[in-house]
Amino acid sequence: MAGLGRVRIPEVVVRRLPVYLRVLTDLQGEGVEVVSSAELAERTGFSSEQIRKDLAIFGALGTRGRGYRTEFLRERLLSAMGLDRPVNVALVGAGSLGTALARYTLTRGGGIRLVAVFDNDWGKIGQRIGDVEVRPLADLPRLLPALQVRLAIVAVPAAAAQAVTDLLVENGVQAILNFSPVRLDGRGRAHVQNIDLAIELQSLAYYAVRAAEAREAGG
Amino acid sequence: MAGLGRVRIPEVVVRRLPVYLRVLTDLQGEGVEVVSSAELAERTGFSSEQIRKDLAIFGALGTRGRGYRTEFLRERLLSAMGLDRPVNVALVGAGSLGTALARYTLTRGGGIRLVAVFDNDWGKIGQRIGDVEVRPLADLPRLLPALQVRLAIVAVPAAAAQAVTDLLVENGVQAILNFSPVRLDGRGRAHVQNIDLAIELQSLAYYAVRAAEAREAGG
Numbered sequence: 001m002a003g004l005g006r007v008r009i010p011e012v013v014v015r016r017l018p019v020y021l022r023v024l025t026d027l028q029g030e031g032v033e034v035v036s037s038a039e040l041a042e043r044t045g046f047s048s049e050q051i052r053k054d055l056a057i058f059g060a061l062g063t064r065g066r067g068y069r070t071e072f073l074r075e076r077l078l079s080a081m082g083l084d085r086p087v088n089v090a091l092v093g094a095g096s097l098g099t100a101l102a103r104y105t106l107t108r109g110g111g112i113r114l115v116a117v118f119d120n121d122w123g124k125i126g127q128r129i130g131d132v133e134v135r136p137l138a139d140l141p142r143l144l145p146a147l148q149v150r151l152a153i154v155a156v157p158a159a160a161a162q163a164v165t166d167l168l169v170e171n172g173v174q175a176i177l178n179f180s181p182v183r184l185d186g187r188g189r190a191h192v193q194n195i196d197l198a199i200e201l202q203s204l205a206y207y208a209v210r211a212a213e214a215r216e217a218g219g
Numbered sequence: 220m221a222g223l224g225r226v227r228i229p230e231v232v233v234r235r236l237p238v239y240l241r242v243l244t245d246l247q248g249e250g251v252e253v254v255s256s257a258e259l260a261e262r263t264g265f266s267s268e269q270i271r272k273d274l275a276i277f278g279a280l281g282t283r284g285r286g287y288r289t290e291f292l293r294e295r296l297l298s299a300m301g302l303d304r305p306v307n308v309a310l311v312g313a314g315s316l317g318t319a320l321a322r323y324t325l326t327r328g329g330g331i332r333l334v335a336v337f338d339n340d341w342g343k344i345g346q347r348i349g350d351v352e353v354r355p356l357a358d359l360p361r362l363l364p365a366l367q368v369r370l371a372i373v374a375v376p377a378a379a380a381q382a383v384t385d386l387l388v389e390n391g392v393q394a395i396l397n398f399s400p401v402r403l404d405g406r407g408r409a410h411v412q413n414i415d416l417a418i419e420l421q422s423l424a425y426y427a428v429r430a431a432e433a434r435e436a437g438g
Binding site for chain 1: 221227228234235236237238240241262264272299300301302306308315316318319320322323324329330368370372390393394400402409410412414415416418419420421422423424425426427428429430431432433434
Protein backbone atom coordinates (compact mmCIF):
# COMPACT_ATOMS: atom_id res chain seq x y z
CA MET A 1 0.00 0.00 0.00
CA ALA A 2 3.02 2.29 0.38
CA GLY A 3 2.75 5.33 -1.81
CA LEU A 4 -0.79 4.52 -2.88
CA GLY A 5 -2.04 7.45 -0.89
CA ARG A 6 -0.03 9.70 -3.16
CA VAL A 7 -1.80 8.81 -6.40
CA ARG A 8 -2.93 12.16 -7.82
CA ILE A 9 -6.65 11.86 -8.37
CA PRO A 10 -8.61 14.08 -10.81
CA GLU A 11 -11.05 16.46 -9.08
CA VAL A 12 -14.16 14.90 -10.63
CA VAL A 13 -13.07 11.50 -9.31
CA VAL A 14 -12.36 12.93 -5.83
CA ARG A 15 -15.99 14.04 -5.72
CA ARG A 16 -17.25 10.56 -6.64
CA LEU A 17 -15.06 8.65 -4.14
CA PRO A 18 -17.18 9.43 -1.05
CA VAL A 19 -20.22 8.08 -2.92
CA TYR A 20 -18.39 4.80 -3.59
CA LEU A 21 -17.32 4.80 0.03
CA ARG A 22 -20.87 5.15 1.33
CA VAL A 23 -22.12 2.38 -0.95
CA LEU A 24 -19.25 0.07 0.00
CA THR A 25 -19.92 0.72 3.70
CA ASP A 26 -23.60 -0.15 3.17
CA LEU A 27 -22.63 -3.32 1.26
CA GLN A 28 -20.26 -4.38 4.03
CA GLY A 29 -23.04 -3.83 6.56
CA GLU A 30 -25.26 -6.09 4.46
CA GLY A 31 -22.56 -8.77 4.43
CA VAL A 32 -21.89 -8.47 0.70
CA GLU A 33 -18.29 -9.58 0.10
CA VAL A 34 -17.99 -9.10 -3.65
CA VAL A 35 -19.73 -6.47 -5.78
CA SER A 36 -19.89 -6.09 -9.56
CA SER A 37 -19.50 -2.78 -11.37
CA ALA A 38 -23.13 -3.24 -12.51
CA GLU A 39 -24.30 -3.38 -8.87
CA LEU A 40 -22.14 -0.37 -8.01
CA ALA A 41 -23.71 1.44 -10.98
CA GLU A 42 -27.20 0.60 -9.69
CA ARG A 43 -26.40 1.98 -6.23
CA THR A 44 -24.32 5.03 -7.16
CA GLY A 45 -26.09 6.20 -10.30
CA PHE A 46 -22.75 6.30 -12.17
CA SER A 47 -22.22 4.16 -15.30
CA SER A 48 -20.40 0.80 -15.06
CA GLU A 49 -17.83 2.11 -17.50
CA GLN A 50 -17.21 5.20 -15.37
CA ILE A 51 -16.87 3.06 -12.25
CA ARG A 52 -14.36 0.67 -13.85
CA LYS A 53 -12.33 3.65 -15.05
CA ASP A 54 -12.41 5.40 -11.66
CA LEU A 55 -11.47 2.32 -9.67
CA ALA A 56 -8.66 1.37 -12.04
CA ILE A 57 -6.84 4.49 -10.73
CA PHE A 58 -6.40 2.57 -7.47
CA GLY A 59 -5.28 -0.60 -9.19
CA ALA A 60 -8.62 -2.19 -8.23
CA LEU A 61 -9.43 -4.08 -11.39
CA GLY A 62 -11.95 -6.53 -9.98
CA THR A 63 -12.06 -10.19 -10.83
CA ARG A 64 -13.38 -11.14 -14.28
CA GLY A 65 -17.02 -12.16 -14.08
CA ARG A 66 -17.28 -11.57 -10.32
CA GLY A 67 -16.37 -8.10 -9.25
CA TYR A 68 -14.60 -6.15 -6.56
CA ARG A 69 -13.89 -7.35 -3.01
CA THR A 70 -15.99 -4.97 -0.92
CA GLU A 71 -13.79 -4.69 2.14
CA PHE A 72 -10.51 -4.47 0.21
CA LEU A 73 -11.85 -1.78 -2.11
CA ARG A 74 -13.31 0.20 0.79
CA GLU A 75 -10.00 0.20 2.64
CA ARG A 76 -8.15 1.16 -0.52
CA LEU A 77 -10.42 4.15 -1.08
CA LEU A 78 -10.26 5.24 2.58
CA SER A 79 -6.48 5.21 2.35
CA ALA A 80 -6.41 7.04 -0.99
CA MET A 81 -8.63 9.79 0.43
CA GLY A 82 -6.67 10.12 3.66
CA LEU A 83 -9.65 8.85 5.67
CA ASP A 84 -7.92 5.75 7.04
CA ARG A 85 -7.33 7.86 10.15
CA PRO A 86 -9.75 10.46 11.60
CA VAL A 87 -9.36 13.85 9.93
CA ASN A 88 -9.58 16.86 12.23
CA VAL A 89 -11.80 19.77 11.22
CA ALA A 90 -12.23 23.24 12.67
CA LEU A 91 -15.32 25.44 12.31
CA VAL A 92 -15.11 29.22 12.13
CA GLY A 93 -18.45 30.91 12.79
CA ALA A 94 -20.74 29.47 15.47
CA GLY A 95 -23.97 31.06 14.25
CA SER A 96 -27.05 28.91 13.69
CA LEU A 97 -25.82 27.53 10.35
CA GLY A 98 -22.28 26.91 11.62
CA THR A 99 -23.57 25.23 14.76
CA ALA A 100 -25.91 23.00 12.75
CA LEU A 101 -23.04 22.05 10.42
CA ALA A 102 -20.83 21.25 13.40
CA ARG A 103 -23.52 19.05 14.96
CA TYR A 104 -23.98 17.29 11.65
CA THR A 105 -20.23 16.64 11.49
CA LEU A 106 -20.32 15.24 15.01
CA THR A 107 -23.10 12.77 14.27
CA ARG A 108 -22.36 11.69 10.69
CA GLY A 109 -19.00 13.09 9.75
CA GLY A 110 -17.78 9.85 8.13
CA GLY A 111 -14.27 9.95 9.57
CA ILE A 112 -14.19 13.72 10.00
CA ARG A 113 -13.73 14.83 13.63
CA LEU A 114 -14.68 18.27 14.92
CA VAL A 115 -11.85 19.46 17.20
CA ALA A 116 -12.16 23.25 17.31
CA VAL A 117 -14.78 25.99 16.94
CA PHE A 118 -13.98 29.71 16.71
CA ASP A 119 -16.12 32.84 16.89
CA ASN A 120 -15.61 36.48 17.78
CA ASP A 121 -19.02 36.90 19.45
CA TRP A 122 -18.65 37.04 23.25
CA GLY A 123 -22.15 35.61 23.54
CA LYS A 124 -20.93 32.43 21.83
CA ILE A 125 -17.43 32.04 23.24
CA GLY A 126 -17.40 29.45 26.02
CA GLN A 127 -20.51 27.63 24.77
CA ARG A 128 -20.12 24.03 23.74
CA ILE A 129 -20.96 22.15 20.55
CA GLY A 130 -20.78 18.52 21.64
CA ASP A 131 -17.50 18.36 23.56
CA VAL A 132 -15.92 21.29 21.77
CA GLU A 133 -15.83 24.73 23.37
CA VAL A 134 -16.23 27.84 21.22
CA ARG A 135 -12.96 29.82 21.37
CA PRO A 136 -12.12 33.39 20.37
CA LEU A 137 -10.62 33.76 16.91
CA ALA A 138 -7.45 35.09 18.54
CA ASP A 139 -6.73 31.53 19.76
CA LEU A 140 -6.76 30.14 16.21
CA PRO A 141 -3.04 30.62 15.36
CA ARG A 142 -2.05 28.77 18.51
CA LEU A 143 -4.66 25.99 18.43
CA LEU A 144 -4.79 24.93 14.77
CA PRO A 145 -1.19 23.74 14.45
CA ALA A 146 -1.36 22.13 17.92
CA LEU A 147 -4.50 20.19 16.90
CA GLN A 148 -3.08 19.34 13.45
CA VAL A 149 -6.05 20.84 11.68
CA ARG A 150 -5.74 21.06 7.90
CA LEU A 151 -9.49 21.09 7.06
CA ALA A 152 -11.92 23.87 8.03
CA ILE A 153 -15.54 24.90 7.64
CA VAL A 154 -16.17 28.64 7.20
CA ALA A 155 -19.62 29.97 8.13
CA VAL A 156 -19.05 33.65 8.88
CA PRO A 157 -20.64 36.77 7.33
CA ALA A 158 -19.45 37.63 3.81
CA ALA A 159 -17.47 40.68 4.95
CA ALA A 160 -15.27 38.58 7.28
CA ALA A 161 -14.89 35.46 5.15
CA GLN A 162 -11.74 36.22 3.13
CA ALA A 163 -9.83 37.48 6.18
CA VAL A 164 -10.80 34.31 8.07
CA THR A 165 -9.68 32.24 5.08
CA ASP A 166 -6.31 33.98 4.97
CA LEU A 167 -5.86 33.34 8.69
CA LEU A 168 -6.71 29.65 8.20
CA VAL A 169 -4.32 29.29 5.26
CA GLU A 170 -1.51 31.00 7.19
CA ASN A 171 -2.03 28.47 9.97
CA GLY A 172 -1.78 25.34 7.87
CA VAL A 173 -5.32 24.73 6.57
CA GLN A 174 -5.24 23.11 3.12
CA ALA A 175 -8.94 22.56 2.41
CA ILE A 176 -11.98 24.73 3.20
CA LEU A 177 -15.72 24.13 2.95
CA ASN A 178 -17.20 27.61 2.65
CA PHE A 179 -20.82 28.47 3.47
CA SER A 180 -20.30 32.23 3.50
CA PRO A 181 -22.07 33.91 0.59
CA VAL A 182 -18.87 34.94 -1.18
CA ARG A 183 -16.32 33.06 -3.30
CA LEU A 184 -13.15 32.59 -1.28
CA ASP A 185 -9.61 32.61 -2.61
CA GLY A 186 -7.38 29.87 -1.16
CA ARG A 187 -4.32 31.91 -2.26
CA GLY A 188 -3.06 28.91 -4.23
CA ARG A 189 -2.44 27.06 -0.95
CA ALA A 190 -5.88 25.74 0.03
CA HIS A 191 -8.56 23.94 -1.98
CA VAL A 192 -11.86 25.79 -1.46
CA GLN A 193 -15.31 24.31 -2.02
CA ASN A 194 -18.02 27.00 -1.96
CA ILE A 195 -21.59 26.13 -1.02
CA ASP A 196 -23.80 29.15 -1.45
CA LEU A 197 -27.34 28.50 -0.27
CA ALA A 198 -28.86 31.64 -1.79
CA ILE A 199 -27.35 30.70 -5.15
CA GLU A 200 -28.62 27.12 -4.90
CA LEU A 201 -32.13 28.33 -4.04
CA GLN A 202 -32.16 30.98 -6.77
CA SER A 203 -31.03 28.43 -9.37
CA LEU A 204 -33.84 26.15 -8.26
CA ALA A 205 -36.35 28.99 -8.49
CA TYR A 206 -35.81 28.83 -12.24
CA TYR A 207 -36.93 25.19 -12.28
CA ALA A 208 -39.81 25.85 -9.88
CA VAL A 209 -41.17 28.84 -11.82
CA ARG A 210 -39.90 29.24 -15.37
CA ALA A 211 -39.23 25.66 -16.40
CA ALA A 212 -42.59 24.74 -14.83
CA GLU A 213 -44.34 27.39 -16.95
CA ALA A 214 -42.63 26.05 -20.05
CA ARG A 215 -43.77 22.50 -19.20
CA GLU A 216 -47.32 23.66 -18.57
CA ALA A 217 -47.31 25.50 -21.90
CA GLY A 218 -46.16 22.24 -23.52
CA GLY A 219 -42.82 23.86 -24.40
CA MET B 220 -40.48 41.26 -22.22
CA ALA B 221 -43.39 38.90 -22.97
CA GLY B 222 -42.23 35.34 -23.43
CA LEU B 223 -38.69 36.12 -22.33
CA GLY B 224 -39.24 34.25 -19.12
CA ARG B 225 -39.76 31.11 -21.18
CA VAL B 226 -36.33 31.01 -22.79
CA ARG B 227 -35.01 27.52 -22.04
CA ILE B 228 -31.67 28.01 -20.29
CA PRO B 229 -28.93 25.33 -20.11
CA GLU B 230 -28.36 23.98 -16.60
CA VAL B 231 -24.76 25.28 -16.35
CA VAL B 232 -26.00 28.77 -17.19
CA VAL B 233 -28.84 28.53 -14.64
CA ARG B 234 -26.18 27.95 -11.99
CA ARG B 235 -24.21 31.04 -13.07
CA LEU B 236 -27.21 33.41 -13.22
CA PRO B 237 -27.50 33.96 -9.44
CA VAL B 238 -23.82 34.94 -9.42
CA TYR B 239 -24.45 37.57 -12.12
CA LEU B 240 -27.49 38.68 -10.14
CA ARG B 241 -25.50 39.19 -6.94
CA VAL B 242 -22.80 41.15 -8.75
CA LEU B 243 -25.35 43.29 -10.58
CA THR B 244 -27.14 44.00 -7.28
CA ASP B 245 -23.81 45.06 -5.72
CA LEU B 246 -23.02 47.27 -8.73
CA GLN B 247 -26.43 48.92 -8.55
CA GLY B 248 -25.84 49.56 -4.84
CA GLU B 249 -22.54 51.23 -5.78
CA GLY B 250 -24.32 53.43 -8.31
CA VAL B 251 -22.63 51.80 -11.32
CA GLU B 252 -24.98 52.25 -14.29
CA VAL B 253 -23.00 50.47 -17.02
CA VAL B 254 -20.68 47.49 -16.63
CA SER B 255 -18.31 45.89 -19.14
CA SER B 256 -17.94 42.13 -19.58
CA ALA B 257 -14.33 42.58 -18.34
CA GLU B 258 -15.59 44.09 -15.07
CA LEU B 259 -18.18 41.32 -14.74
CA ALA B 260 -15.37 38.81 -15.33
CA GLU B 261 -13.31 40.41 -12.56
CA ARG B 262 -16.22 40.23 -10.10
CA THR B 263 -17.66 36.81 -11.00
CA GLY B 264 -14.50 34.85 -11.81
CA PHE B 265 -16.02 33.75 -15.16
CA SER B 266 -14.27 34.63 -18.43
CA SER B 267 -15.42 37.64 -20.49
CA GLU B 268 -16.15 35.31 -23.38
CA GLN B 269 -18.31 33.06 -21.18
CA ILE B 270 -20.19 36.08 -19.86
CA ARG B 271 -20.92 37.49 -23.33
CA LYS B 272 -22.16 34.08 -24.44
CA ASP B 273 -24.35 33.58 -21.34
CA LEU B 274 -25.91 37.03 -21.51
CA ALA B 275 -26.58 36.79 -25.24
CA ILE B 276 -29.19 34.14 -24.35
CA PHE B 277 -31.26 36.96 -22.90
CA GLY B 278 -30.73 39.23 -25.87
CA ALA B 279 -28.48 41.41 -23.69
CA LEU B 280 -25.70 42.20 -26.11
CA GLY B 281 -24.25 45.23 -24.37
CA THR B 282 -23.19 48.39 -26.15
CA ARG B 283 -19.97 48.28 -28.16
CA GLY B 284 -17.09 49.70 -26.16
CA ARG B 285 -19.21 50.43 -23.08
CA GLY B 286 -21.02 47.43 -21.69
CA TYR B 287 -24.30 46.36 -20.19
CA ARG B 288 -26.84 48.59 -18.47
CA THR B 289 -26.73 47.31 -14.90
CA GLU B 290 -30.36 47.85 -13.91
CA PHE B 291 -31.80 46.64 -17.21
CA LEU B 292 -29.68 43.48 -17.19
CA ARG B 293 -30.51 42.75 -13.55
CA GLU B 294 -34.26 43.02 -14.22
CA ARG B 295 -33.93 40.86 -17.29
CA LEU B 296 -32.16 38.11 -15.32
CA LEU B 297 -34.63 38.32 -12.41
CA SER B 298 -37.47 37.85 -14.86
CA ALA B 299 -35.74 35.00 -16.71
CA MET B 300 -35.18 33.16 -13.43
CA GLY B 301 -38.70 33.69 -12.14
CA LEU B 302 -37.42 35.90 -9.34
CA ASP B 303 -39.22 39.07 -10.42
CA ARG B 304 -41.83 38.08 -7.82
CA PRO B 305 -41.12 36.41 -4.44
CA VAL B 306 -40.83 32.63 -4.76
CA ASN B 307 -42.41 30.63 -1.95
CA VAL B 308 -40.41 27.83 -0.38
CA ALA B 309 -41.35 25.10 2.10
CA LEU B 310 -38.98 23.28 4.44
CA VAL B 311 -39.50 19.65 5.45
CA GLY B 312 -37.45 18.69 8.50
CA ALA B 313 -37.10 21.20 11.35
CA GLY B 314 -33.99 19.67 12.96
CA SER B 315 -30.98 21.85 13.68
CA LEU B 316 -29.76 21.89 10.06
CA GLY B 317 -33.26 22.48 8.63
CA THR B 318 -33.94 25.26 11.11
CA ALA B 319 -30.61 26.93 10.34
CA LEU B 320 -31.35 26.71 6.60
CA ALA B 321 -34.79 28.20 7.15
CA ARG B 322 -33.34 31.08 9.19
CA TYR B 323 -30.76 31.66 6.47
CA THR B 324 -33.54 31.78 3.87
CA LEU B 325 -35.46 34.29 6.01
CA THR B 326 -32.52 36.67 6.33
CA ARG B 327 -30.81 36.43 2.94
CA GLY B 328 -33.05 34.41 0.69
CA GLY B 329 -32.63 36.74 -2.30
CA GLY B 330 -36.28 36.74 -3.35
CA ILE B 331 -37.04 33.34 -1.82
CA ARG B 332 -39.76 33.48 0.88
CA LEU B 333 -40.20 30.78 3.53
CA VAL B 334 -43.94 30.12 3.87
CA ALA B 335 -44.23 26.64 5.41
CA VAL B 336 -42.27 24.25 7.63
CA PHE B 337 -43.20 20.61 8.23
CA ASP B 338 -41.99 17.98 10.69
CA ASN B 339 -43.38 14.82 12.26
CA ASP B 340 -41.76 15.38 15.67
CA TRP B 341 -44.37 16.49 18.22
CA GLY B 342 -41.62 18.34 20.07
CA LYS B 343 -41.15 20.59 17.05
CA ILE B 344 -44.71 21.00 15.81
CA GLY B 345 -46.11 24.34 16.93
CA GLN B 346 -42.69 25.99 17.30
CA ARG B 347 -41.93 28.99 15.12
CA ILE B 348 -39.11 29.76 12.71
CA GLY B 349 -39.49 33.49 12.17
CA ASP B 350 -43.21 33.94 11.51
CA VAL B 351 -43.73 30.40 10.24
CA GLU B 352 -45.19 27.72 12.49
CA VAL B 353 -43.93 24.13 12.21
CA ARG B 354 -46.83 21.94 11.01
CA PRO B 355 -47.32 18.18 10.97
CA LEU B 356 -46.44 16.49 7.68
CA ALA B 357 -50.09 15.44 7.38
CA ASP B 358 -50.98 19.09 6.64
CA LEU B 359 -48.64 19.22 3.63
CA PRO B 360 -51.09 18.04 0.93
CA ARG B 361 -53.57 20.72 2.00
CA LEU B 362 -51.14 23.60 2.58
CA LEU B 363 -48.67 23.37 -0.33
CA PRO B 364 -51.18 23.96 -3.13
CA ALA B 365 -52.95 26.64 -1.06
CA LEU B 366 -49.65 28.48 -0.54
CA GLN B 367 -48.58 27.96 -4.17
CA VAL B 368 -45.33 26.30 -3.15
CA ARG B 369 -43.31 24.80 -6.00
CA LEU B 370 -39.88 24.91 -4.34
CA ALA B 371 -38.88 22.92 -1.23
CA ILE B 372 -35.91 22.25 1.03
CA VAL B 373 -35.61 18.67 2.33
CA ALA B 374 -33.58 18.14 5.53
CA VAL B 375 -34.93 14.87 6.96
CA PRO B 376 -33.11 11.63 7.85
CA ALA B 377 -32.02 9.51 4.87
CA ALA B 378 -34.64 6.81 5.50
CA ALA B 379 -37.52 9.29 5.15
CA ALA B 380 -36.16 11.46 2.35
CA GLN B 381 -37.51 9.71 -0.77
CA ALA B 382 -41.01 9.32 0.72
CA VAL B 383 -41.03 13.03 1.60
CA THR B 384 -39.85 13.84 -1.94
CA ASP B 385 -42.63 11.77 -3.47
CA LEU B 386 -45.17 13.59 -1.27
CA LEU B 387 -43.76 16.96 -2.34
CA VAL B 388 -43.82 16.04 -6.03
CA GLU B 389 -47.41 14.77 -5.76
CA ASN B 390 -48.37 18.11 -4.29
CA GLY B 391 -46.91 20.32 -7.00
CA VAL B 392 -43.29 20.86 -6.00
CA GLN B 393 -41.08 21.21 -9.08
CA ALA B 394 -37.67 21.90 -7.53
CA ILE B 395 -36.01 20.50 -4.41
CA LEU B 396 -32.85 21.42 -2.52
CA ASN B 397 -31.91 18.23 -0.68
CA PHE B 398 -29.67 18.12 2.39
CA SER B 399 -30.53 14.54 3.36
CA PRO B 400 -27.56 12.20 2.89
CA VAL B 401 -29.13 10.27 0.00
CA ARG B 402 -29.62 11.05 -3.69
CA LEU B 403 -33.30 11.80 -4.32
CA ASP B 404 -35.28 10.91 -7.40
CA GLY B 405 -37.59 13.70 -8.62
CA ARG B 406 -39.58 11.08 -10.59
CA GLY B 407 -39.03 13.07 -13.77
CA ARG B 408 -41.28 15.82 -12.38
CA ALA B 409 -39.01 17.78 -10.05
CA HIS B 410 -35.48 19.10 -10.47
CA VAL B 411 -33.42 17.94 -7.48
CA GLN B 412 -30.18 19.53 -6.29
CA ASN B 413 -28.40 17.33 -3.73
CA ILE B 414 -26.04 18.89 -1.17
CA ASP B 415 -24.40 16.17 0.88
CA LEU B 416 -22.24 17.59 3.65
CA ALA B 417 -20.49 14.34 4.51
CA ILE B 418 -19.53 13.89 0.86
CA GLU B 419 -18.26 17.47 0.60
CA LEU B 420 -16.16 17.06 3.75
CA GLN B 421 -14.79 13.68 2.68
CA SER B 422 -13.81 15.05 -0.74
CA LEU B 423 -12.00 17.89 0.99
CA ALA B 424 -10.21 15.45 3.31
CA TYR B 425 -8.35 14.30 0.21
CA TYR B 426 -7.03 17.83 -0.37
CA ALA B 427 -6.29 18.35 3.34
CA VAL B 428 -4.39 15.08 3.74
CA ARG B 429 -3.27 13.35 0.54
CA ALA B 430 -2.79 16.28 -1.81
CA ALA B 431 -0.99 18.07 1.04
CA GLU B 432 1.36 15.09 1.45
CA ALA B 433 2.06 15.11 -2.28
CA ARG B 434 2.84 18.84 -2.17
CA GLU B 435 5.11 18.41 0.82
CA ALA B 436 6.91 15.58 -0.98
CA GLY B 437 7.34 17.96 -3.94
CA GLY B 438 5.07 15.71 -6.03
